Amino acid sequence: MKNSKTMLSILACSILLLSATFSFAENLVVKGSTTVLPIAQKVAEAYMKENPETKISISGGGSGNGMKAIIDGTTDIGNASRFIKDKEVKLAMEKGVYPVPFRVAYDCIVPVVHPSNKVGDLSLEKLKAIYTGEIKNWKEVGGPDRPVVVISRDTSSGTYEVWEKKVLKKARVFPGALLQASNGAVAQAVAKNKNAIGYIGVGYLNKDVKAVTVNGIEGSMATTLDGSFPVSRPLFMFTQGWPKGETVKFLNYVLHPAKGQKLVKEAGYVPLY
Amino acid sequence: MSNTRQLKERLIHKFFYGIAFVSIFTLFLIFLFLLLEGIPLFEKISINDFIFGNYWYPTSDPPEFGVFPLIIASVAVTAVSAVVSIPLGVMTAIYLAEIASNKVREIAKPVVELLASLPSVVIGFFGMVIVAPFLQDTFNIATGLNLFNAAIMLAFMSVPTICSISEDAIYSVPKELKEASLALGATHFETIHKVVLPASLSGISTAVILGMSRAIGETMVVLMVAGGAAMIPGSIFDPVRPMPASIAAEMAEAPFRGDHYYALFATGIVLFVFTLCFNLIADHVAHKYKQVGAATL
Numbered sequence: 001m002k003n004s005k006t007m008l009s010i011l012a013c014s015i016l017l018l019s020a021t022f023s024f025a026e027n028l029v030v031k032g033s034t035t036v037l038p039i040a041q042k043v044a045e046a047y048m049k050e051n052p053e054t055k056i057s058i059s060g061g062g063s064g065n066g067m068k069a070i071i072d073g074t075t076d077i078g079n080a081s082r083f084i085k086d087k088e089v090k091l092a093m094e095k096g097v098y099p100v101p102f103r104v105a106y107d108c109i110v111p112v113v114h115p116s117n118k119v120g121d122l123s124l125e126k127l128k129a130i131y132t133g134e135i136k137n138w139k140e141v142g143g144p145d146r147p148v149v150v151i152s153r154d155t156s157s158g159t160y161e162v163w164e165k166k167v168l169k170k171a172r173v174f175p176g177a178l179l180q181a182s183n184g185a186v187a188q189a190v191a192k193n194k195n196a197i198g199y200i201g202v203g204y205l206n207k208d209v210k211a212v213t214v215n216g217i218e219g220s221m222a223t224t225l226d227g228s229f230p231v232s233r234p235l236f237m238f239t240q241g242w243p244k245g246e247t248v249k250f251l252n253y254v255l256h257p258a259k260g261q262k263l264v265k266e267a268g269y270v271p272l273y
Numbered sequence: 274m275s276n277t278r279q280l281k282e283r284l285i286h287k288f289f290y291g292i293a294f295v296s297i298f299t300l301f302l303i304f305l306f307l308l309l310e311g312i313p314l315f316e317k318i319s320i321n322d323f324i325f326g327n328y329w330y331p332t333s334d335p336p337e338f339g340v341f342p343l344i345i346a347s348v349a350v351t352a353v354s355a356v357v358s359i360p361l362g363v364m365t366a367i368y369l370a371e372i373a374s375n376k377v378r379e380i381a382k383p384v385v386e387l388l389a390s391l392p393s394v395v396i397g398f399f400g401m402v403i404v405a406p407f408l409q410d411t412f413n414i415a416t417g418l419n420l421f422n423a424a425i426m427l428a429f430m431s432v433p434t435i436c437s438i439s440e441d442a443i444y445s446v447p448k449e450l451k452e453a454s455l456a457l458g459a460t461h462f463e464t465i466h467k468v469v470l471p472a473s474l475s476g477i478s479t480a481v482i483l484g485m486s487r488a489i490g491e492t493m494v495v496l497m498v499a500g501g502a503a504m505i506p507g508s509i510f511d512p513v514r515p516m517p518a519s520i521a522a523e524m525a526e527a528p529f530r531g532d533h534y535y536a537l538f539a540t541g542i543v544l545f546v547f548t549l550c551f552n553l554i555a556d557h558v559a560h561k562y563k564q565v566g567a568a569t570l
Contacts, residue, residue, distance in 0.1 A: 060525075061528055061529065062528055065528065147415040149415045149416045154501075154522045154523055155330065155331060155332040155333070155523075160332075164333075170334075172330055172333055175328065175329075175342070175502060175503050175504035176502050176504050176511075176512070177502055178416060178418060178500040178501050178502050178512045179500075179501035179502065179503070179514065179522065180501060181496060181501075181521075181522045185497075188401065188402075189401075189418060192401070192402070192405055192406050192409075192417070193405075193406075193409060193416055193417065193418075195415050195416065196416070
C-alpha cells in the first residue's frame, strides 16, 4: 500500500518535471544566407538530437534578409555569406542594436575540368573571359582544339554568388552557359564531358574531375585558410548583441572542432580548423 | 418507404456533387493563387518585356526577366519530341490494335504502359549518364546535355500516353466498318489506311495532344538533361532551358515575394496557358470529330 503511494508520488513528480522541461523548451530561430543554410541544417539536426528539448527553426532568404532579421530582432541567429555592410551597421546603430559576427566556416570554390584536359592552371582574367563567352576554344588557353563548354550554377545559388563576385567581378555569365542545379550535378556534368569547365565547392572534388589551379594556387583547405586562394570567402553567423542562453550554446556547438566543424566539412565547406 | 428511398437518393446525389465540386474548387484556387503570385511582376516590367525579353538574369543587378528563350526552349523541345513520339506511339497503337495476335497484345500492351510508370527522374538520370556521353561522342558535338537529348527523353515519356489512348480509339472502331471494307475486296493494309485510321482520327489526335501536353509540362527530365542555357537555340544540339526547369531550379532560392519569385510564378502562368490550350484543343477535337457508331462516317 505504502509502496504504491510512493510510486504514485514519484510518477506525479516525474510528470511535473517533464511538464516543467516542456515549458522551458527553448526555441531558436535561424535565418539568412542560403550558402550557410546547409551548415545550419546539418548542425541543427545534430544539436536537436543531443538536446531534444530545443526546437530550432531554420529558413533561408539570403544574407540580406538574415542581417535585416538581426537588426529587427526577429531572429536569434542571422546567417550571412559576407560581412555586414556599412549601411546595415548604420541602420543597426540607429536602432541601438549591436550585431556580433561569428565566423563559422569558409567557402572555397574550385574550377574543375575533365581529367583528360591538359589545362591545369587558369588566371582569374582567363576564367572571366571563359565565363563571359570571350574564350570559346580550349586552344586559346593552351589546351587542345576543342570548344569550351561552360557549366555554371543557377544564378540564385550561393556558389554562383561567390563566382560572380570573385571571378566575374559583377559581369554576367553569357547566356550559352549550361546551368546546373547543384554542386553534385556540375561535378557529374564535367566528369561526363571532355570539353567542359565548371566550378564546385571544395568538398565536392572527386577523382572524376580535375581541379584547376587559379593564378597558380591550388584550391584546398590550407590555401583557403591562409587566404591565398582567390575564390574563397568566410561565412558568418550574426547575433543581436553578445549571445546568451541557448544561442551561445548553439554557437559553441557550431564552433566545436569535433561536432559542428566536422559537419561543416560534411556539408562541403572548409572548417575553421 | 418511398420517401426515405428518395431522401437517400438525394443525399447520395448531393454527396457526389460535393466531391466533384471539391476538386474543381481546388483547381480554381490553385489557378487563383498562380495569378495572384504572378501578376505583381507586371507592376515592375511590361508584359511585352516579359514575354519577348531575350535575357533571363533574375538575380543580377538590375535584374532582367525575359522569358522568350525559355518559351522557345519549351516549344522546341516539345516539337522535336513530338516528331519522335507521334510516329512511334501511333504506329505501335496500330500494330497492337489491328495486327498483333491476342497473345502478343496481352504482353506488349502492359509493357508499353509500364514505360509510363518509369519515374521521370530515372529517365532523366539515364539521359544524363548514358545518352549524353553517347550523343557527344557519336555526333562530335560540344555537349550531350542539349535540346535533342531532352526531346528524346520526353518522347520516351509521351509514347505510352499516345500509344495507349490511340490504341483504345483504334480498337473501338466499329467492327462492321472493317468487315464492310474487307468484303469489298480491300486488303488488310488498305482497310487500316483508308477506313480504320480515318475513323479513329479524333481519338488519335486527342492522344497526340495529351502526349504533347505531358511533354511540355514535364520538369525533372528537362532539368537534368536539357543543359539549362537560357538562350535561343541555333541547332537541335544546343543546350536550352525550358520553363519548368527554370521554375524548379530557382524557386527554392528565390526570396519570398521578391521580383524573382513573382517572375517564376508569371512563368508558371505562361506554362499553364500552354497546357490549357493543348487540353482545350484536345477536348474540341474529341467532341467535334466524335465517331458515333458506324452511321456517321
